Amino acid sequence: MKTNTPSKLEKILKAGHMAVTSECGPPRGSDPEAITKKAEMIKNHVDAINITDNQTSVTRLCSLAACIRLKLMGLEPVLQMVVRDRNRIALQSDILGAASFDIYNILCLSGDHQQFGDNPQGQNVFDIDSMQLIQMVRLMRDEGKFLGGDDIERPPRMFVGAAANPFADPFEIRVPRLAKKIAAGAEFIQTQCIYNLDKFELWLKQARDRGLHERVFILAGVTPFKSAGMAKYMKNRVPGMDVPDEVVKRMSGVPKEKQAEEGIKICVESIQRLKEVEGVSGFHIMAIEWEEKVPEIVERAGLYPRPSVED
């Protein structure tokens, strides 16, 4: 098995196991326990933990520091990095900072527009885009070069990921866009939350038709609904989210006190169905402020225990 980095996630995927990742959103404050507690809840049930980077443009403790916390706990972080807030100097600098703590995974993202967050009047950067960030990390890792052309002493060793949203428009370029990210150098993909399984499977089929599933590891994104209200909110308010009517109906169809359980059930069923689909290499479970449910979902979906790989 040839790996490009010391990443545990890469090893698990390349060994042919279904990978399981999850995410933790850093706190809106500086309490380290806000991260370590969430990580403690899920650490035995996932292979790696994504740390979001000021998600929805709301100012939070930085992704890099939170990743270092995980690293200090002996866990495997995935550094999420958006191009909204940093120019190419800051991006490269933070990548080196992460590399100095031997953070081995990075997820390259554009980032939500700042209008959604707590500083809608702020400037945005977008010096480079997410596609170019992927290229830049690969340049730094594989050629040991800065964007400016100079050599990097002790280059970063990072398994490079990207996001894919099979549900955004226009649908016809969703697979070409995936191909483009792979061509840019993405080695794994974590998708947007999947509720419309048919559409996801159609997207994946089109990707398979081009052989893309053999060139990248696709981790299907899932998020359990806590309530029918959340389902409606995700359907109507979150851009690029596809929540079919029948899913909303199913959530609304059970009494309020049983909706959380129904949300978990839908999530587990989705994983069980998608596990069988060719081209799905794992799952990315985004239990938003509901991390304590991740172990249960992993166990009920038959993804526990997690495999161990040699360091």
Add this chain to the structure above:
Amino acid sequence: MRLRYPSNIRIILLPCTGKVDVIHLLRAFEKGADGACIVGCLEGECHYNNGNIRARKRVEQVRQILDSIGIGGERVQMYNVSSSEAPRFVKIVEEMTEKIISMGPNPIKIARKRKAA
């Protein structure tokens, strides 16, 4: 019908209310008019298609300006009256006259007098 209407109204004839510009109305107030009524054809019956709709938007602009400089936007009002509605025209003029009397004279006129004195 030879109906009577208040004698303090001066009628300015125009081919269409679409001819009224923001500056015409402002000038009237600058020169001391206490109020202005823009009486156009009924909406949908403009001979020039949408002259009266344009007039309405311009009147709205003038109202905003008069409000922001402390003259009072309510001194300008747009009405749509057809040529066969003479009694309604009279009623509008009376209504407007009453409203303007209750608002008092155009402050510009007072300021001008004060300055001259």
Add this chain to the structure above:
Amino acid sequence: MIVAKKKPVEEIIEEVKNYEKILVVGCNECVTVCEAGGKKEVAVLASALRMYFMNQGKDIRLDEVTLERQCDHEYLEEIRNIIDQYDAVISLACGVGVQFMAEKYFSTPILPGVDTCFMGAAEERGVWSERCQGCGHCILARTGGICPVSRCAKRLFNGPCGGSTKGHCEIDKDLVCGWQLIIDRLKELGRLEDYEIIAPIKDWSTERAGGPRKVVREDVRQ
């Protein structure tokens, strides 16, 4: 054209309230076309200000003039003989005109009467929208004639992002997704396969990032 919008009268009053002889100067170019700072708007603003100050019991002289352009020496020179009669000028030109006049008439306060917004087109009467940010290196040939810098909220060179929904941008459902437009146009031109070419990292030094810019043409220079 450069698109601007009128400043609220209240804001202008606040800026000029301590002056007594004011010249309102319009511009006959872009701001006339976008109905923010032409001859008509000059007349309206001057009239409103005259009434305001008259009402305040202040004796103020307010004159009006509209120049062909405020971004060229020769037209700005037209007010050289009268500028000393005023203790302030309100320029209804774009930010370029205001500044150019301020450079020329160094000892007279030149105040802006409009908010300069962007370079854009008149979509329809009363609606103007942005088309160009003057980044200094045009890539429209590669993006089907639609600019990702000015028409994508994240100025992505390899868009669209995951927020594109039914042809609209995630930040505003009335805003068209620039990348949807690019894709539609590439398709129309029979060049959809070009979508998969990765756009290289942009050199922003020709944009604002490179500092105030200048174009020098030795061939036409005197």
